[in-house]
Amino acid sequence: MTKTIVVKIGTSSLTQPETGQLALSTIATLAETLSHLRRQGHRVILVSSGAVGVGCARLGLTEKPKAIALKQAVAAVGQGRLIRVYDDLFTTLQQPIAQVLLTRSDLVQRSRYLNVYNTFKELLELGIIPVVNENDTVAVEELKFGDNDTLSALVASLVHADWLFLLTDVDRLYSADPRSVPDAQPISLVSNIKELEELQVQTGAQGSQWGTGGMVTKISAARIATAAGVRTVITEGRHPSNIKQILQGESIGTHFEAQPEPTSARKRWIAYGVVPSGRLYLDEGAVIAISRAGKSLLAAGITAVEGEFDSQDAVQLCDKSGKEVARGLVNYNSTELQKICGRRSSEIPTILGYEGAETVIHRDNLVLT
Structure with missing residues (x-):
């Protein structure tokens, strides 16, 4: 059965933690996995972070810039390089892709929100994989999504996706940060919003050195997506092929069950689209x-x-x-x-x-x- 699948991969999975250079083997596996899903008939959207991280590596910067103007300039350098890498890999696999750069203002006005929806609809019907990122080069602070976890959840909601995969640097959600709490307990299934609220208190807000999201943003994204009827999974970004196994029913990662009665598209736009x-x-x-x-x-x-x-x-x-x-x-x-x-x-x-x-x-x- 054909599914609409949104996959978000974070900077921590796309780059080498020590240098910020691209993790080419991970990206190649991701391209192979998504191309395979397309050949099976699924509609696939990739939400990819990494423009700022790639730009930093290209320019020899040793840490992520804090000044907005510099960050936007670095994103402009990185975005072109990132999309070229994706295009080279997907072209080798004979899978066409399209670059879609969004700012929050694209979802604030109802007419633009519907226009973005129609663009995605056409791309998916043509068998193209849209590669989505926030347009960091022009986005102003008050109209930023803030992180691509939120962006991916809003895209999944917009296109009425069946699945949202959040690929990150841990294999699943834990009761606490496993990097600092050795006996943190893995969580396989979250079935309602109340559980999300309880879990959010115990998770760190910080992302990696090069990224912007922590586990809090992923739980927040899961809340948006599940309210739209989208089953959401947090799983390890270094192993993108896990997506195929999860779709076949294997219990990998943390699953967030979709709400049985999702809110209407208009109400989701009011709740999450507008500022x-x-x-x-x-x-x-x-x-x-x-x-x-x-x-x-x-x-x-x-x-x-x-x-x-x-x-x-x-x-x-x-x-x-x-x-x-x-x-x-x-x-x-x-x-x-x-x-x-x-x-x-x-x-x-x-x-x-x-x-x-x-x-x-x-x-x-x-x-x-």
Whole structure:
């Protein structure tokens, strides 16, 4: 049966840890594995880190740059070299590839989000393997994905993938970092979001010397992907051929079970695609109404408004302690909301001087986080 498979490989797996030079044998095995999956009829997308790491090696830099402008310049050098290596290897295997560079702004606007989806759809129908990376050369800090684990989960969600493989420098998820805690226990299966939240507390946030992601970002990515109905696996990047064995049913790596009732594509876009422009603080009654009863948000339940935003922008909805409970698209701008927060819907026309929406955020535009 044909599957849509997204594979993310991190910098730590693509490069030699001592030098930052490309680990060519790993990349060659990865190309062979993905080409094999394509020949079996599967649709395959590769999300590849490594542009900055490869650029550093090419320029003789001994550590990853911190200044944004230098990092972007180094990424520009590395991205061309990285895609050339991929193209050479996949061409040898007679498998066409395409380079797709994304920034978060490509997913923020609904029209661009759908355009990206259509591009992937066409590439996959043509039998091409898209090689995806964040466009580090032009991405501004506030519109960065931050790490390719998140990017790969959003891509998997976008294309309605069946599987997301996160290839990393450990063979699976452990109860603690096995590099510093010798008796850390391996975890083979995570079946619900509650378990993810418990595990996240015990994992390190740091990635490798050359990478940006740690295990925390992988758990966060698994949360996004499983909410979209995508089964997610963390497994060792040095052995890409494990992907074939996992698809055949072998118990390798850590598996995160997909949610049986995934959220809609629109609500996933609201939750993970858009960047919130502000915050609304809610009283306890409003939190219960939206989180347990599935109701729309009314002005009466808002205690405070933070940030500047327009109507139809995304905002975070927080409880009184500041913890985010939901996100949604507002029917009023921040100035209007400052005037009507805490007031009944029937009072809104008198306060604003015109007939506005009855709800601040309609339940169709609201998603729990």
